[in-house]
Amino acid sequence: MSNRVVNIVVAGLGGQGVLKASDILTEAAFAAGWDVKKADVHGMSQRGGSVRSDVRFGPRVFSPMVTAGEADFLVVLAEDQVEPHRDVLRPGGTLLMPDRIAADRLPNRRSINVALLGVLSRGLAIAPEFWQAAIRNNFRENLHGDNLHAFQIGREMA
Amino acid sequence: MLSGNEAVALAALDFGVALGTGYPGTPSTEILEYLSAHGGRAQWAPNEKVALEVGLGVAMAGAAVLVTMKHVGLNVAADPLFTAAYTGTSGSLVIVSADDPGMASSQNEQDNRRFAVAAAVPMLEPADAQESYDFTLLALELSARWHLPFILRTTTRVCHSKTVVYLLPRERNVLVPHFEHDIRSRVMIPSNARPAHRRLRQKLAELTQWNEESGPNELVAGQSRLGIVTSGVNFMHVREAAPDASVLKLGLTYPLPLEKIRRFATSVDRCLVIEEGDPYLVEQLRTAGIAVEGKPEMYRFGELNVTRVRRILVGDTSPEPAALPGKPPTLCQGCPHRIVFGVLKKLDCIVAGDIGCYSLGALPPWEAMDSLVCMGASIGMGLGLRHALPADEARRVVSVIGDSTFVHSGIPGLVEMAYNPPPGGHVVLILDNGTTAMTGLQEHPGTGRTLDHAATGKIVFEDLIRSLGIPNVTVIDPVAAPERFEQILVESLASDALSVIITRRTCLLAAGKIRQYEQSNV
Numbered sequence: 173m174s175n176r177v178v179n180i181v182v183a184g185l186g187g188q189g190v191l192k193a194s195d196i197l198t199e200a201a202f203a204a205g206w207d208v209k210k211a212d213v214h215g216m217s218q219r220g221g222s223v224r225s226d227v228r229f230g231p232r233v234f235s236p237m238v239t240a241g242e243a244d245f246l247v248v249l250a251e252d253q254v255e256p257h258r259d260v261l262r263p264g265g266t267l268l269m270p271d272r273i274a275a276d277r278l279p280n281r282r283s284i285n286v287a288l289l290g291v292l293s294r295g296l297a298i299a300p301e302f303w304q305a306a307i308r309n310n311f312r313e314n315l316h317g318d319n320l321h322a323f324q325i326g327r328e329m330a
Numbered sequence: 331m332l333s334g335n336e337a338v339a340l341a342a343l344d345f346g347v348a349l350g351t352g353y354p355g356t357p358s359t360e361i362l363e364y365l366s367a368h369g370g371r372a373q374w375a376p377n378e379k380v381a382l383e384v385g386l387g388v389a390m391a392g393a394a395v396l397v398t399m400k401h402v403g404l405n406v407a408a409d410p411l412f413t414a415a416y417t418g419t420s421g422s423l424v425i426v427s428a429d430d431p432g433m434a435s436s437q438n439e440q441d442n443r444r445f446a447v448a449a450a451v452p453m454l455e456p457a458d459a460q461e462s463y464d465f466t467l468l469a470l471e472l473s474a475r476w477h478l479p480f481i482l483r484t485t486t487r488v489c490h491s492k493t494v495v496y497l498l499p500r501e502r503n504v505l506v507p508h509f510e511h512d513i514r515s516r517v518m519i520p521s522n523a524r525p526a527h528r529r530l531r532q533k534l535a536e537l538t539q540w541n542e543e544s545g546p547n548e549l550v551a552g553q554s555r556l557g558i559v560t561s562g563v564n565f566m567h568v569r570e571a572a573p574d575a576s577v578l579k580l581g582l583t584y585p586l587p588l589e590k591i592r593r594f595a596t597s598v599d600r601c602l603v604i605e606e607g608d609p610y611l612v613e614q615l616r617t618a619g620i621a622v623e624g625k626p627e628m629y630r631f632g633e634l635n636v637t638r639v640r641r642i643l644v645g646d647t648s649p650e651p652a653a654l655p656g657k658p659p660t661l662c663q664g665c666p667h668r669i670v671f672g673v674l675k676k677l678d679c680i681v682a683g684d685i686g687c688y689s690l691g692a693l694p695p696w697e698a699m700d701s702l703v704c705m706g707a708s709i710g711m712g713l714g715l716r717h718a719l720p721a722d723e724a725r726r727v728v729s730v731i732g733d734s735t736f737v738h739s740g741i742p743g744l745v746e747m748a749y750n751p752p753p754g755g756h757v758v759l760i761l762d763n764g765t766t767a768m769t770g771l772q773e774h775p776g777t778g779r780t781l782d783h784a785a786t787g788k789i790v791f792e793d794l795i796r797s798l799g800i801p802n803v804t805v806i807d808p809v810a811a812p813e814r815f816e817q818i819l820v821e822s823l824a825s826d827a828l829s830v831i832i833t834r835r836t837c838l839l840a841a842g843k844i845r846q847y848e849q850s851n852v
Contacts, residue, residue: 222656
């Protein structure tokens with residue numbers, strides 16, 4: 173996968189941490205030395221509507237948006253958001269949903285977004301230390317422990 | 331990694347702007363917030379027209395200024411824009427117009443490249459966050475050099491996409507503002523404006539020459555079989571959809587480097603223009619006698635992406651797969667607007683609506699809003715309905731407007747109501763939740779706090795409205811007293827007098843933050 177662009181779509185509802193997850197992914201990929209682009213549609217997401225964030229990384233990325241049918245990974249935080257986004261996946265692409273995580277093992281159920289990044293991390297050429305640094309940079313210090321733990325749980329469940 | 335908006339703000343800081351001003355609007359809002367958070371001076375104006383006028387004053391004083399707005403904001407600011415091109419600037423004036431092709435969060439998808447031509451204001455179009463940074467700096471420099479306002483036209487995907495940005499280490503400009511009388515250049519009475527128009531066209535001719543020779547336009551050498559002329563984020567889609575094509579990417583898209591484009595077009599077998607929205611480039615190039623191919627009409631609608639560019643390349647006009655609808659937004663659980671719309675629906679009111687969170691009252695389960703056009707339109711349109719409808723229907727008409735929107739452009743509507751009252755009176759509801767909620771909880775002149783939440787003067791709506799001579803002005807908390815609210819509305823509708831009901835209850839999302847601001851402002 174080193175010579176091609178990796179395409180990931182993170183989707184869910186406003187307030188679920190879609191943008192937080194894609195920020196962490198973006199930062200980790202950048203720290204790992206890749207060119208990275210990330211495209212969000214905000215706007216009305218604060219009112220509980222659908223949120224989608226596209227992240228692409230590789231040696232050189234042009235368009236910030238993931239082309240339909242070309243996503244390697246689709247990470248969905250709300251089950252009812254799978255169908256509206258399923259067409260982004262390429263044939264053989266991977267769908268990651270909250271049911272991959274035993275939620276009762278999480279220190280905080282709100283960390284499901286970070287736990288799914290842990291699952292995702294197994295399939296990406298980004299070393300764990302870049303993920304951990306990105307998680308620290310994106311949360312207040314009192315949330316570092318829970319989120320680093322959630323990430324590790326996701327990695328183990330992958 | 332920066333978003334386009336963050337990159338614009340950082341470039342303005344690095345250039346040394348004295349002020350950033352604007353009105354919140356997706357996808358432009360974050361620029362001034364980021365500018366303020368990183369040590370710049372930024373403030374929200376009541377609307378875009380005032381923001382541009384303040385900006386023009388700053389630039390007249392010889393300083394640099396950034397004025398930000400969404401695309402429809404430039405409609406509001408159009409009046410000063412057209413004549414600012416005549417007066418020109420002493421310092422630097424850059425207006426960010428953040429367009430929203432595809433209408434992620436807007437009432438239309440107007441293409442503001444048309445404004446640049448109409449107002450004769452030069453325009454730069456960045457393709458990503460790096461260019462947002464570079465072009466903001468360039469626009470501020472060119473504005474100072476040609477003494478003209480510049481438009482930086484971004485789009486949703488540029489504003490909200492994060493890309494890698496390399497910052498230029500540079501000395502911040504230290505502009506020393508001072509005033510010199512120059513009545514002939516700045517007082518646009520006809521005898522001064524006539525030569526000013528000629529000066530403007532002369533400046534544009536010089537700028538065109540500069541754009542031909544050293545403008546920020548990029549040639550990507552490729553096969554001579556296919557050449558593509560493009561600008562903005564479309565360049566990125568093109569590079570991916572047609573990696574072997576020759577590409578001419580335009581950065582300064584008004585005034586256009588037509589001779590450069592003509593040479594490019596004749597150097598390739600097929601010359602195609604890829605642009606989002608209106609066929610702006612196609613029309614300009616064809617008028618200049620440059621033979622180019624445009625996109626089929628179906629691609630005027632919505633934003634472009636790699637898939638759509640691939641379809642345009644092969645002339646595919648077959649129907650596109652319909653996007654499955656996501657979950658639409660809705661009013662938050664516990665939102666005070668819910669109670670208001672419940673009552674409006676129950677009373678079967680005819681509701682002239684406005685722009686803000688409460689626009690969601692048009693969606694199920696309420697479906698209690700009958701019009702939404704532009705900021706402030708609820709009051710004028712409600713009055714028009716009252717004037718024209720038969721008495722029994724006229725009596726059910728209510729105008730509904732939010733607090734920030736009321737300050738933005740609702741006040742002249744109320745003046746109209748006091749001046750030309752309909753025979754059966756009228757009822758205006760101001761849904762005052764104490765914040766500009768829809769764009770992300772920005773302050774406005776009715777909150778008594780500035781952009782960075784410091785205490786400042788506060789417009790008290792009820793005092794302002796009473797001063798207009800409107801007899802019935804009521805303030806009520808719709809959550810604490812829903813029955814009383816309904817009763818007041820019923821009585822107001824039955825009366826022939828003019829009524830304004832202010833439903834005042836802080837937005838749930840803002841309440842905690844507002845408490846913090848108020849504590850730190852004590």
